[in-house]
Amino acid sequence: MDLVPRSPDMPRVAVAAVSVVRTTLGVCVLAVLGYTYVVGVSIDGANPFNYFGYFTNLTCLLTALLAVALGAGGLAGRRPTPAMDATRAALVASMLVVGVIYNTLIPGTGTAPPWVSTVLHVVFPAAVLVDWAFVGDRGPLPWRRLWLVLPYPLLWLTVVLIRGVTDGWVPYGFLLPSHGLGWILGHVAALLAALLAAAALVWALSRCGGISCFLADPRTLDPEGDTAEPVSTVPDHQDLLK
Secondary structure (H helix, E strand, O other): OOEEOOOOOOOHHHHHHHHHHHHHHHHHHHHHHHHHHHHHHHHHOOOHHHHOOOHHHHHHHHHHHHHHHHHHHHHOOOOOOHHHHHHHHHHHHHHHHHHHHHHHOOOOOOOOOHHHHHHHHHHHHHHHHHHHHHOOOOOOOOHHHHHHHOHHHHHHHHHHHHHHHHOOOOOOHHHOHHHOHHHHHHHHHHHHHHHHHHHHHHHHHOOOOHHHHOOOOHHHEOOOOOEOEEOOOOOOHHHHHO
16 A cells, blocks of 8 residues: 655644643733733723734734634644644744844834733744744645735735725834835835745745654554555645645
8 A cells, every 4th residue: 555644643642732832822812912902992992903903913813813723623632724724824924023023123112011012022923933843733835825924914904004094093103104105015015025034934844843753653653663644535634735
C-alpha cells in the first residue's frame, strides 16, 4: 500500500494542554477588551463601532475568539479545519503587524492603561506567533494562497475610509481625509506591504513541524520513524486549500 506523509498526531495529553492554554489566553484577552471598552465609555462614548474600529482591538477580538474555538475544538478531540488554518494564518500575520508597528513606530500612544497596551501589543502577538511556530497542528500553506491575508485588512480599511468621509471618524490620524488621496494611498500601500511580509513569515513557519514532531504519537509513525498514513479516496483537508 502506498504511503503519503502527513503531520504527526500529538499525544492526547499534549493536545489537551495546548487547548487549555489557547482557551485561557483567548478568554483573558476577551476580558481585557471588555474591561477597556467599559472603562473607555466615559472618554470615547459607548459606540462599539468606534472601539472595534481600531485595527488592534478588532484583530485581537477575532484572534481571541479563534483561540477559544481552537481550544474548545481540541478539548473535544476535533482537529482544526482548513478554513480555521487559513483564518488563523491571516490573523497571526495581522497580529504581527499590530505588534511590530506599535512597538517600533508608535510606542506608548493611545488612552488605554499601559498594562492593557502591553497585553494587546506585546504579550498577545508574541503568544500567537509562538503558538503558530511551535505547535505543529497545521499543515504547510500553499504559497499561491498568500493573498488570503488581504481580504480582512482591506475590508477594515474600506469601512474606516468610508466613515472618515461620511462622519469624520477615523481610528488613526494618517487616515484622515484632509491629508489627501496620495498620502492615504501611500500609507495604505505600506500597511499592505507589511502585511504581506508578515504573511510570508507565517506561511514559511507553517512548514515547520513544531513540537508535534517531538511529541508525535508513536502509533502515527512507520517503522523507519517517518509519519505516514494510507492513501485515501477522501482528500486531506490541506488539499482543499490548494
